[in-house]
Amino acid sequence: MKRYINLFILLIAGAGLLAACNKQLEEYNPSGLTVDQVFSTPEGFETLVSAAYSYNRWWYGKEEGYSISEMGTDLWTSGTGDKYPDLTQYINLQASNGVMSVLWRQLYSAINLCNTGIGRIGNAGFTDEKRAMRDAELHFLRAFYYWHIVEMWGGVHFTVTETAGVETTANRTPVDTFYAQIFRDLDIAVQHLPVSTSDYGRATRPVAQAFLARMYLTRGMNDRAAALADSVITKYGFSLVPKYADLWKMDNLQNKEIVWAVNYMKNLVFDDRIDATLYPNGHSRGANNGHLMFGMKYDDLPGMQRDILNGRPFNRYMPTLYLLDLFNEKADARYDATFKSVWLCNNTKTAPAGMKLGDTAVICTKYVVSNADTAGKKYRVYDRNICYYANEGGKDRTRYVSLQKFDDPSRASMNEEQSAKDAYIIRLAEMYLIAAEAQIKLANPGKAAEYINVLRMRAAIPGHEADMQVSAADMTLEFILDERARELAGEQLRWFDLKRTGKLSAHIIAHNPDAAKNFREFHNVRPIPQDQIDAVTNKAEFTQNPNYQ
Structure with a gap:
């Protein structure tokens, strides 16, 4: 939009x-x-x-x-x-x-x-x-913004009327009052929003219902959360993208899995990078800048230099070992779709002798790699023991397995801070997760497993479907x-x-x-x-x- x-x-x-x-x-x-x-x-x-x-x-x-x-x-x-x-x-x-x-x-x-x-x-x-x-x-958006406020700060200032001029007093309002208004606003939104829109990014009825399902789950209204999430899954023509990795491709952003997104524009001028009111001094870097935040610093390593494909690494955040260890990457395709573990040589001037363009230059791994495993190899390895302490805290906070969901190889230059990649707010996959969680709380673990298996079968590496299948007994x-x-x-x-x-x-x-x-x-x-x-x-x-x- x-x-x-x-x-x-x-x-x-x-x-x-x-x-x-x-x-x-x-x-x-x-x-x-x-x-x-x-x-x-x-x-x-x-x-x-x-x-x-x-x-x-x-x-x-x-x-x-x-x-x-x-x-x-x-x-x-x-x-x-x-x-x-x-x-x-x-x-x-x-x-x-x-x-x-x-x-x-x-x-x-x-x-x-x-x-x-x-x-x-x-x-x-x-x-x-x-x-x-x-x-x-407007009712939908007010509910959406108030959810962020009340969850972050608790029972703070609350009003449903226009403020003219400057107010110098603020109120303390109970959390329950915020949520009562959130539900009233969402009821209006569900009743009057259209089923679909040609103006991508606007709220629609399924958007409001999906967010309402999230709110029902938040407030422990599990029967309503389960029913509404299932309604979004079945009624509006949404479907999971067959391959999880395809969700993040720049040419596939407006796909049938996206219920609602912030639609950043390909023409970056419209993303307000130089808007002094929205982003004073470029404070928020205009469009999507997720691609900057999660990448390790690779561009000072042998065989590497900064380029568009590997991104501009602000080196802000690294995954915990807990997150990396949650995946069985031999069966779950989401690991390789989510994380970047290998960097290929793009600079022979600084490469070790014999390393060619496209050869492996750097590997980061959640496993322990022995000296025997790397003997004679030209590439560098940053393993579990280099990146993390024995208690799993961060050790080398410069080199690590990096989130790549938000990478944008379509950026015009290697130092471009803005990305036109849409920021997904609600995906259909979340509705399966909401329905499953609600069903567990309703003492229906078998039904919960059915929802979860839909996501896990989408993520299964061919030939490993059995490894990804879960049962009612797994549902906690x-x-x-x-x-x-x-x-x-x-x-x-x-x-x-x-x-x-x-x-x-x-x-x-x-x-x-x-x-x-x-x-x-x-x-x-x-x-x-x-x-x-x-x-x-x-x-x-x-x-x-x-x-x-």
Whole structure:
């Protein structure tokens, strides 16, 4: 969905933020248009709805979103280039964290824009059909953004009305109130959204139902979660891509497995890399930048130089051994589709004697490799003992098996930070996982195994189908979390998964020794940004989350 984002609309959205500073802005309005005028025409109101979608770009496919949703879990630890070890390893995580401030500000801007649209849509001049559809989109988006807020920060500020001007007070609202509104909004969305759209990236009825299934699961409404997930699986023509690896190909992004995605544009100009309002100083690097985050540093090794195919390695995050060990790569094709373990020589000038272009130059492996195994080999090996300590904490944080789902070999240059790769928000595979988890909780493990086997048969390497088959006896919550890791690693759901299941603490302690040293139970919610705490005048009522400073 191509979103031309109106700066005027974004400024109106930002006006609803709780004050972050006392600086006065000099307003300049060369057009002479007022908010009431813009929002009272169908054309003007469409810019509001488009802008409401744009806030997904702050989270999905962005470093800030990865840092807060995938990191600090059982699956990932710090690479050498990690900018936010307070999130990745909980090292003195406090309210001053920059990710908290950025995402809090943008999520509440999104909420205010949705509130503004919902309150004003009756005067936009739409036909009844168009009004109901755009209103449903705004209700859906408000539910979606409020879910991020309430899960991250708990019972914080809540409102469903437009904020005009600057507010200096904030409220503390119970989590249950947030979820009651989320369900009301999603009920409206499901009722009035169209079944399909020609404008890729807009919310539709199956999108709303898929997210509602996720919400039902989150709140323990397992019968509804199971039924709704199954409805998305069976009713709308979605289907799993036959080969898991094909999900991540640049020429196959809009496939039948994708329920909803942030549609980044091939023309990078439309992805706002130089938009001073959306991304000041290029802060979020415009389009999808997942391809930068998970790659190890390869370009200073013998036989290697930076190129487009191998990517620009920011070296931010490395997988935990727990994540790598979850896979039986001899049977499960998802391992090789998910991770890059071999780098081929692309620079004979620095290569060992006798190494040719295309020969293996570097191998990273989760196994222990002996000196006898590498004797006489020209390539370098970084094995389990080099990359990880005996307790499985990160050791060599520069070389490691690297996530490659988000790689983009279609980028125009080797140093291009932006990628036009869509950021998947909801895949059909998640519906199978939701249905399975709900069925386990409903004491139907046989039915749960049926859903899981659909995913595992898709992932099975030919000839190893029997190795991938699971039974009712295998169906436990721990197995589901393992399967979600194998299927969804890196897709910005893990922190939510562990919190939903009450496993965040246990899994970090058991599987991520780097984070376990600093993790405490109060980390189940994030610190409210300090600039927000400083700005409010009712500090006795609006207090910091416990144990943060």
